[in-house]
Amino acid sequence: MKTREEIFNSLKQEFPRDVLEFQNVPVEPVITVNPLAINKICHFLRDVEGFEFDTLMCLSGIDDANGEKITEADGTVTIKGGVLSVYYHLYSIKLNHKVTLKVSASRENPEVESVESIWKCADWHEREAYDMFGFIFLHHPDLRRILMPYDWEAGYPLRKDYKNPEFYQGIKIPY
Amino acid sequence: MKSLLDQEFTDSNIVITKVDDLLNWARLSSLWQLGFGLACCAIEMMATSASHYDFDRFGVIPRPSPRQADIIIISGTVTLKMATRIKRLFEQMADPKYIISMGSCSNSGGPYWEHGYHVLKGIDRIIPVDVYVPGCPPRPEALLEGLLKLQEKIRKESMVSKTV
Numbered sequence: 001m002k003t004r005e006e007i008f009n010s011l012k013q014e015f016p017r018d019v020l021e022f023q024n025v026p027v028e029p030v031i032t033v034n035p036l037a038i039n040k041i042c043h044f045l046r047d048v049e050g051f052e053f054d055t056l057m058c059l060s061g062i063d064d065a066n067g068e069k070i071t072e073a074d075g076t077v078t079i080k081g082g083v084l085s086v087y088y089h090l091y092s093i094k095l096n097h098k099v100t101l102k103v104s105a106s107r108e109n110p111e112v113e114s115v116e117s118i119w120k121c122a123d124w125h126e127r128e129a130y131d132m133f134g135f136i137f138l139h140h141p142d143l144r145r146i147l148m149p150y151d152w153e154a155g156y157p158l159r160k161d162y163k164n165p166e167f168y169q170g171i172k173i174p175y
Numbered sequence: 176m177k178s179l180l181d182q183e184f185t186d187s188n189i190v191i192t193k194v195d196d197l198l199n200w201a202r203l204s205s206l207w208q209l210g211f212g213l214a215c216c217a218i219e220m221m222a223t224s225a226s227h228y229d230f231d232r233f234g235v236i237p238r239p240s241p242r243q244a245d246i247i248i249i250s251g252t253v254t255l256k257m258a259t260r261i262k263r264l265f266e267q268m269a270d271p272k273y274i275i276s277m278g279s280c281s282n283s284g285g286p287y288w289e290h291g292y293h294v295l296k297g298i299d300r301i302i303p304v305d306v307y308v309p310g311c312p313p314r315p316e317a318l319l320e321g322l323l324k325l326q327e328k329i330r331k332e333s334m335v336s337k338t339v
Contacts (some may be wrong), residue, residue, distance in 0.1 A: 118256045171295065172296075173296070
C-alpha cells in the first residue's frame, strides 16, 4: 500500500517530463499529467509491481470554463480558450490503495490518449466523455456518441457554453 | 349508459344490439397493451399488471408486438432519441389504436421541463394522446382510472366518426 505522495514521487522519477503537478488538496490529492502520455503512465501504474492498479473506478470529464467569456448579441455566453479536464480514479484491489489522475486539454482541440487498451471499462466511459464534452480520445477503437442520438449536431451538452437547439428532426425541444 | 352485458336480455337466446355497441364493447374489453416501459412509471405499470391490482380483469395484457397491440402506455421519460423510436412503434400499430400518457414526464417533460436538453416535453408533440394520467409516478389506482376513462371514450365511438 502506497500513499498518493509516494506514488507521485515514483511517477515523477519515471516520467519527469510528463508528470506535471501534485495538488495536495484534502481527501483526494490529484496528480496532473500530460494528456498525450496518460496511456504510458496508466500502463506503468497497472503493470509495475508495487502499484498494480487493476481497476479504473471512474473516468469523468469536466468543463473548467476558465477561458475568455464572450457575451453574444442575444445574451448567451461563449467561452474561448481555457481547458477541459478528464479525471481518472484508479484503485488497486490487490494492494488497497487509490490514486486520482487529471489531464487538461485545450478547449478548441481536446485530444487525450485513450486508456481503453489498459482497462476495457474505459471504452464506454470515454465514449460518454466524448458525447458530453467532445474529448477526442486518440486510438480509441469506436469513438462515437453513446447517450445522445448519433445524428446530434448541436454540440456537447455538458459544456458550460452549450446552447440547445430549437428542433431535433422536426420535433420542438424547448418547453 | 349501461354496457352491453349489463343490459337486460329480452329473450334468453337473442341479444339485440347495435353494431357500434357490439364493436365498442369488444374493443374496450380486450385492450392489449404494447409490452413497453420507459422509466419509474413502468414500475408502477408493472405493479398494475401484477396480481394485486390485476390489469387483466379489464382485459389488458401485454402484447410484445406493435402489430397486434391496441394501446400503448407511454410510461416514463421520453428522450429525444427514444421519441423517434416511439413514433415508429406507434405507426406500426394497426388501427384502432389508443395512447395513454402516464406520468408528468410523458405529459409535459416533468422535472426535465426546463433543463432537460435531451427530453421530449410531452409525448403529444409526436403522437396523439387519448388520456393523460397525472402523477410522478401515478399510483396503480390512477392508471386504472385512466384506463376506465379510455374505455368510456371507446364506448362512445361510432363507425361513422372515431369520437362522437
